[in-house]
Amino acid sequence: MDFQGQSLANDEMEEPGGEARPRLIVIGNGMAGCRAVEELLERDARRYQVTIFGAEPHVNYNRIMLSPVLAGEKTFEQIVINDHAWYADNGIELVAGDPVVSIDRAAKTVTARSGRTARYDKLLIATGSDPFIIPVPGKDLPGVISFRDMKDVDTMLAAAAKGGEAVVIGGGLLGLEAAHGLSLRGMKVTVIHLMPTLMERQLDEAAGWLLKSELEARGQTILTGADTAEIVGETQVEGVRLKDGRLIPASLVVMAVGIRPSVALAREAGLAVGRGIHVDDHMVTSDANILAVGECVEHEGQVYGLVAPLWEMCRALADGLVEQPTGYRGSVTSTKLKVSGIDVFSAGDFSGSTCEAEDIVLRDASRGIYKRVVVSNDRIVGAVLYGDTADGNWYFDLLKKGEDISSIRDFLIFGQAFAQGGGQADPKAAVAALSDDAEICGCNGVSKGKVVATIQGGACTLDAVRASCKASASCGSCTGLVEQLLELTLGDEYAGERDVKTVCKCTSFGHDDVRREIVAQGMKSIPEVMQKMSWSTPDGCSSCRPALNYYLLCAWPGEYVDDQQSRFVNERMHANIQKDGTYSVVPRMWGGVTNPRELRAIADVVEKYNAPMVKVTGGQRLDIFGIKKEDLPAVWADLNAAGMVSGHAYGKSLRTVKTCVGSEWCRFGTQDSTGLGIQIERMTWGSWMPHKFKIAVSGCPRNCAEATIKDFGVVCVDSGYELHVGGNGGIKVRATDLLCKVSTEQQALDYCAAFIQLYREEARYLERTAPWIERIGLDYIKQRIVEDEVGREALTGRFLYSQSFSQEDPWAQRAAGAEREQHAHLGEFRPIEAIAAE
Amino acid sequence: MYVGDWIDVGPLAAIPVRGSRTVPVAGGDEVALFRTGDNQVFALVNRCPHKHGPLSQGIIHGHSVSCPLHNWRISLVTGEALGEDKGCTPTIPVKVDGGRVLLCRTSTLKAAA
Numbered sequence: 043m044d045f046q047g048q049s050l051a052n053d054e055m056e057e058p059g060g061e062a063r064p065r066l067i068v069i070g071n072g073m074a075g076c077r078a079v080e081e082l083l084e085r086d087a088r089r090y091q092v093t094i095f096g097a098e099p100h101v102n103y104n105r106i107m108l109s110p111v112l113a114g115e116k117t118f119e120q121i122v123i124n125d126h127a128w129y130a131d132n133g134i135e136l137v138a139g140d141p142v143v144s145i146d147r148a149a150k151t152v153t154a155r156s157g158r159t160a161r162y163d164k165l166l167i168a169t170g171s172d173p174f175i176i177p178v179p180g181k182d183l184p185g186v187i188s189f190r191d192m193k194d195v196d197t198m199l200a201a202a203a204k205g206g207e208a209v210v211i212g213g214g215l216l217g218l219e220a221a222h223g224l225s226l227r228g229m230k231v232t233v234i235h236l237m238p239t240l241m242e243r244q245l246d247e248a249a250g251w252l253l254k255s256e257l258e259a260r261g262q263t264i265l266t267g268a269d270t271a272e273i274v275g276e277t278q279v280e281g282v283r284l285k286d287g288r289l290i291p292a293s294l295v296v297m298a299v300g301i302r303p304s305v306a307l308a309r310e311a312g313l314a315v316g317r318g319i320h321v322d323d324h325m326v327t328s329d330a331n332i333l334a335v336g337e338c339v340e341h342e343g344q345v346y347g348l349v350a351p352l353w354e355m356c357r358a359l360a361d362g363l364v365e366q367p368t369g370y371r372g373s374v375t376s377t378k379l380k381v382s383g384i385d386v387f388s389a390g391d392f393s394g395s396t397c398e399a400e401d402i403v404l405r406d407a408s409r410g411i412y413k414r415v416v417v418s419n420d421r422i423v424g425a426v427l428y429g430d431t432a433d434g435n436w437y438f439d440l441l442k443k444g445e446d447i448s449s450i451r452d453f454l455i456f457g458q459a460f461a462q463g464g465g466q467a468d469p470k471a472a473v474a475a476l477s478d479d480a481e482i483c484g485c486n487g488v489s490k491g492k493v494v495a496t497i498q499g500g501a502c503t504l505d506a507v508r509a510s511c512k513a514s515a516s517c518g519s520c521t522g523l524v525e526q527l528l529e530l531t532l533g534d535e536y537a538g539e540r541d542v543k544t545v546c547k548c549t550s551f552g553h554d555d556v557r558r559e560i561v562a563q564g565m566k567s568i569p570e571v572m573q574k575m576s577w578s579t580p581d582g583c584s585s586c587r588p589a590l591n592y593y594l595l596c597a598w599p600g601e602y603v604d605d606q607q608s609r610f611v612n613e614r615m616h617a618n619i620q621k622d623g624t625y626s627v628v629p630r631m632w633g634g635v636t637n638p639r640e641l642r643a644i645a646d647v648v649e650k651y652n653a654p655m656v657k658v659t660g661g662q663r664l665d666i667f668g669i670k671k672e673d674l675p676a677v678w679a680d681l682n683a684a685g686m687v688s689g690h691a692y693g694k695s696l697r698t699v700k701t702c703v704g705s706e707w708c709r710f711g712t713q714d715s716t717g718l719g720i721q722i723e724r725m726t727w728g729s730w731m732p733h734k735f736k737i738a739v740s741g742c743p744r745n746c747a748e749a750t751i752k753d754f755g756v757v758c759v760d761s762g763y764e765l766h767v768g769g770n771g772g773i774k775v776r777a778t779d780l781l782c783k784v785s786t787e788q789q790a791l792d793y794c795a796a797f798i799q800l801y802r803e804e805a806r807y808l809e810r811t812a813p814w815i816e817r818i819g820l821d822y823i824k825q826r827i828v829e830d831e832v833g834r835e836a837l838t839g840r841f842l843y844s845q846s847f848s849q850e851d852p853w854a855q856r857a858a859g860a861e862r863e864q865h866a867h868l869g870e871f872r873p874i875e876a877i878a879a880e
Numbered sequence: 881m882y883v884g885d886w887i888d889v890g891p892l893a894a895i896p897v898r899g900s901r902t903v904p905v906a907g908g909d910e911v912a913l914f915r916t917g918d919n920q921v922f923a924l925v926n927r928c929p930h931k932h933g934p935l936s937q938g939i940i941h942g943h944s945v946s947c948p949l950h951n952w953r954i955s956l957v958t959g960e961a962l963g964e965d966k967g968c969t970p971t972i973p974v975k976v977d978g979g980r981v982l983l984c985r986t987s988t989l990k991a992a993a
Contacts, residue, residue: 119964581898581917584939584946584953607898611937611948619948623934868901868913868981869890871988 063091066363067152067160069142069307070168071096073105074336074352076124077487078166081360083132089364092134093160095152098191099139101125105191106349106485109216109381112195112223123512145311147329164363167308167319167327167334171301171347176211180273186295189220194296201294202227209233209282209292211270213240215379217298218257222381224294225262232263232290234270234282236299244377244388248405249412249428256384256410265290301347303338318345323369324362325355335359341372348375353487376438378431378484378519387434390424390441391416399423404455413455420448433457435523436472439480473526482527483520486512493524497531504528545807546585548577553589553806560597568594568605582608589807592694595730596802599844606861612692615864616852617674620667625674627666628691629681630727633701633719633739634662643684647677661698661736663689671865678853687851690727694808696798697736699723700748704741704758713758715741718787722756722794728849729798729841732805732814737794750778753801753811754794759783763790767797767823768815776812779820782828796827796834799841886975886982889913892921893979900936900945902926905988911972912936913981914956916943922956923974923983925991929954929967 066082068075071094079092096102100122107121129136140154145165153159173188175181185201187194198220201208205228210221213235225231233240239250240257254264269285273295281291303318314320314328318340325333325341335355337347346352351373358370376389391399404413411429415422415437421444425437436458440447447454453461458472478491488511496511507524508515514524528536545553556575565571568590572582582590587608594602612618617625629644644664648656655667669677678688690696699722702708704715719739726737738749739756749755751771755778757764762785766778781797784790800823805814815823827834856865895901895915903911912926912935922943926936933949943956953962959969970991973984 117964579942581941583941584951587939587941607896607940610939615937619934619937621931621933621949623932623937863894863896863901868894868903869888871887871889871903871905871911871983 063089064163065161066090066092066164066166067162068092068094068166068168069152070094070166070170070336070338071098071100071102071136071138072168072170072336073102073123073349074170074338074356075166075168076102077352077356078168078335078359079132079134080124081356082363085360085364085366087132090164092132094129094134094136095140095142095154096136096138097141098193100192101129101136101138103192104485108189108192108195109219109223111192112198112220113226114223118192142307145307145332147311147332150331163331165332166359167332167338168336169304169307169338171337172304173297174300174302175297176270176299178270178272180275180279181297183273183275183279184277185275185279185293186273186297189216189296189298190301198224198294198296199227202229204293205229206293207232207291208294208296209290210296210298211282212296212298212300213237213264213266214243214298214300215241215377217296218253218379219381220296220298221257221262222260224296225260229294230261230263232265232292233257234268234284234290235264235266236269238267240264240266241379241386241388244426245386245428246414246426248414249386249388249426252410252412252428253379253384253386301337303340303345305338308334308338316340316343323358323371324367325359325370326362333359333363341370344372346373346375348377350375350481350484350487374438374442376434376484378434385427385429385431387427387431388425389434389438390422402451402455415455417447417451417454420446420451422447422454435476435480435482439477443477470526470530473523474530482523483513483515486515488513490527493527494531497528502528502532502536545589546583548572548579548582548586549575551575556590557593557597560593566594566598566602568608584610588613592730592732592807596844600847606864613694615671615674616678616688616692616856617669618692622668624668624670626691627669627674627677627681628659628663628689629686630689630723631663631686632723633699633716635701635716635720636663639684640686643681643686647680650680651677659691659698661691662700663691663698665691672867675857675859675862675865679857682851682854682857687727688853693730694733695730695735696723696726696728697734699726700736700738700752702739702741702746704739708741710744711741711758712760713741713763713787715739715747715756715758718756718758718763718790719747721787721791725791725795725842725845726798728851729802729845730848731798731802732807733810735798735801735811751775752778754797756790756794761785763787765790765793765797768811768820770810770812772810774812776816779815781820781824792838793827793834795841796837797823799837799844800826802841802844803837885985886977887985887988888980889983890981891979892976892981895921895981898940900938900940902934902936903983908989909991910934910936911983911988911991913974913983914940914945916940916956921974921976921981923972923988924954924956924959925970925972927969928952929961929969930965935969 102124104121104123110116140156142152143155144153151159151161173190187197202224208224208229208231210217210233213233221231221233239247240253258264271283271285274281274283279295281289283289305315305319308319309315319327319334319338321327321334321339321341325335327334336352354373355370361368379386399416399418402415414426416424422441427434450461476490480490482488482490482493492511493513496507501507501510507513514521543552544550571590591605591608606614617627651673653666653668657665659665699719701716701719705711705713735753737754738747738752740747740749741758749757750766751769755766762783764783765781767781769778770776801811889903897915898917900912900914910926912924914922926934928935928947930952931949933947935945937948938945944953946953952965955962959971961967972987972991975982
């Protein structure tokens with residue numbers, strides 16, 4: 043995607059008649075510059091010959107989506123607005139990575155850093171803004187950056203890869219998004235904010251406090267009322283010292299204290315400049331041939347640092363350029379914070395500065411919801427929403443239109459559905475009631491009218507709408523609104539889509555459809571499923587084949603023959619592939635208990651095969667690293683000889699049963715947790731699952747075996763066994779839900795088998811128990827396992843039946859010669875022979 | 881191309897359908913032979929352009945293979961990475977004659993060197 047100083051279109055593009063079109067030069071390849079050109083092309087594609095100069099070596103991308111890139115939710119490619127093809131198709135010349143450094147108004151030329159000079163008839167300045175760097179000692183140290191462009195994101199990602207501590211100076215929108223991303227990337231983040239509450243320009247004190255608590259709960263340190271004295275470090279940043287003397291260590295400092303319109307170029311060219319470049323209602327500067335748009339301009343004394351005003355400015359600008367002037371009248375702005383899981387919305391004036399402003403406030407502290415609407419003279423002048431922002435667009439629409447709300451004032455705070463529908467919440471009616479110019483997609487500035495027109499023009503799926511008018515194509519927070527518009531516009535013709543997440547691109551069916559049909563139609567092989575369910579590819583892909591193989595295996599135990607070519611490498615090789623192509627081998631240690639014979643056999647294998655490392659795993663067993671695929675069968679034979687079998691550390695299958703020592707040794711133990719763990723492992727080992735599955739048994743509520751972050755956990759108590767389900771200690775930690783309490787070991791075993799079988803039969807492939815339970819709800823699991831006794835016994839029975847086919851040690855089979863070709867080369871290629879043949 | 885330019889590396893039957901086998905090359909990179917669902921045979925250097933994963937261990941679908949390390953999709957026909965990814969693995973001419981798999985000698989030596 044990167045390229046430097048490269049032209050994408052012919053330098054001279056003449057009209058067919060030979061007469062050159064007027065030249066429009068755009069300085070700035072960012073969101074404002076490109077949007078202005080898009081608006082212009084929409085009105086009259088052949089009117090100007092366009093050249094765009096950009097300082098960054100990229101095509102046009104969506105700057106406000108840098109936060110999701112930092113957070114790992116998007117890739118750079120996904121935030122590109124216009125790719126190379128767009129420039130080429132529209133005959134636009136892009137000069138990227140070569141910023142304009144001067145404007146000669148008399149000669150009507152611009153000169154770039156490389157010395158390249160170009161003549162213009164109309165010039166558009168869209169230089170945006172520069173991050174404000176607070177003038178403290180140490181501000182120029184390596185490791186001190188701003189958060190403005192892709193280069194900054196790359197720097198942050200490189201720093202985060204090393205771990206350590208980061209300081210973000212500035213608790214505004216940008217700073218908090220940077221802090222969130224760095225925190226997700228594993229850095230320990232401290233946010234330093236000068237003001238007493240976060241995002242004070244958008245949020246009032248109460249919402250700011252809720253936000254601070256939420257971020258602290260996520261592990262960030264938030265220091266408000268904190269003033270930076272200096273950034274310390276010798277050759278590289280080492281920390282930040284506050285004026286009160288505190289020193290916060292950091293290997294990365296992100297300054298996100300604000301932005302300043304980038305006006306240097308315009309000022310040097312002698313244009314009228316205040317805080318920003320002065321423009322009139324048609325975005326024309328003090329020179330009639332020079333226009334300006336975006337964050338670099340000042341209109342009626344206002345400068346804007348948000349994206350929405352830019353769309354309105356670009357419309358006015360393009361109307362002026364094609365001589366059908368409409369005029370820009372200033373913008374009212376709203377804000378959304380792009381931190382996943384935290385919903386914050388703010389619009390208009392909420393500071394109470396307007397006289398006669400009245401507050402309507404709703405608080406629901408336990409749900410973390412705060413809503414405040416500011417009303418003046420029966421009109422909304424501001425709104426702050428925290429926790430539930432669904433009505434943000436509606437309030438904002440009422441605010442922009444200045445509608446009289448006196449008739450709905452009593453219900454206003456409960457939201458649109460309630461205020462207009464008398465209490466019946468119908469989200470579709472709410473969307474239907476939005477006016478045509480209500481904004482649906484804030485990231486790309488798309489109105490309801492435009493989305494509806496796009497749908498009427500033939501875009502009848504979410505993807506089609508995204509491709510045609512970009513609504514919901516960026517951060518995706520308006521996806522629900524767009525789907526409702528599809529429903530409203532197309533009626534019954536709209537098939538819906540989000541419910542059916544297809545298995546992969548090879549099919550239009552979802553996981554649940556495929557599972558149901560496999561059983562209903564008695565389908566017994568992968569080709570049969572692909573044939574009957576109209577797969578679009580000859581033999582699937584690496585996503586659907588392993589899923590189908592599992593579904594068939596689960597549906598027809600003892601009957602279906604496993605397809606090795608549809609197994610991921612680890613399950614095909616019964617070992618874990620490592621980055622250098624060698625494998626690691628983990629023999630099973632029942633309940634984490636071992637003995638001298640097993641330990642000796644492992645030690646012998648490590649020496650005999652020169653394994654460079656042997657490591658204790660988190661699952662209470664030993665992992666032998668660096669085994670070549672050719673050596674695997676021999677290694678397994680040696681381990682088998684000492685009585686050990688495969689630990690399935692490589693599979694979507696039962697991994698380990700972790701135990702503590704329990705009542706046999708521990709002075710706190712209430713039951714024999716080790717013994718129960720071993721029984722559970724003997725019952726469950728070898729079973730294939732939708733994803734990996736971990737179990738633990740703790741002998742008392744001190745929970746040393748960490749049973750409450752396992753897929754199935756048993757916590758022993760004096761009176762019996764608490765059974766816990768759906769825990770996970772991975773990327774997103776989730777504690778288990780308590781399923782029920784039972785009184786005997788046998789019951790614990792039976793319930794465990796039933797739960798596993800329910801998961802095996804109903805979860806989607808590659809879905810861990812934690813997201814599965816969040817999707818279907820704990821109540822459903824309780825109903826199937828606890829309340830429905832007959833059903834539970836049937837599940838247990840089906841699990842044990844299936845296990846009767848799956849408890850043959852795959853290592854023993856391979857060591858005895860099965861699938862030998864997996865571990866041997868086909869032949870050898872000897873160049874000597876080749877030389878002899880010449 | 882004369883007969884001596886093709887080297888017999890083994891029987892076709894020894895490569896499972898939608899499977900792969902490897903051929904070590906003395907003094908060079910291993911070659912991976914792939915047999916696709918439509919019974920064609922392809923040969924590539926056994927090394928993903930991304931992080932050098934052994935392509936022979938990937939899942940084979942259509943005329944492509946998904947690398948076992950990070951799931952890059954590599955075209956068996958051109959050796960190019962498919963989709964968003966960029967990179968290329970050398971391909972080697974291969975043919976099947978009388979149930980035997982034959983690798984092109986000069987190309988193997990060149991690609992594997």
